[in-house]
């Protein structure tokens with residue numbers, strides 16, 4: 392008979408011989424519970440005006456975050472592909488962040504050009520490309536290529 396190990400019953404883990412899959416599932420479950428603990432402590436921190444309670448509970452919440460790091464590191468030692476997947480996720484966030492920065496840069500440059508009274512042909516091309524891109528009609532590469540044609544001193548500051 393198989394024993395289902397629930398997160399609330401982790402004390403029973405020692406009574407069963409978990410295989411690798413079950414072990415990693417139990418650890419992931421522990422990560423979830425650490426996350427819930429962080430949420431619970433931070434909700435109290437945000438909800439109380441008692442400075443001592445705020446301080447102590449935020450420290451506890453931060454300790455739980457350390458536990459999340461420990462459990463995650465442990466998973467990486469058990470599962471050979473865990474790090475690869477986590478790094479892939481981190482890379483995707485970084486790329487999204489870079490895209491957002493670039494978008495903010497294009498928007499700022501667009502605003503500057505619209506304010507400018509006497510647009511050059513390049514200004515007009517960029518404004519038109521920016522509008523097309525913001526409507527999803529052309530790729531960001533087209534806008535980026537035009538943006539690169541402006542002298543560096545005319546480009547918007549990277550946000």
Ligand SMILES: [Fe+2]
Pocket residue numbers: 425428454455458
């Ligand atoms: Fe913890």
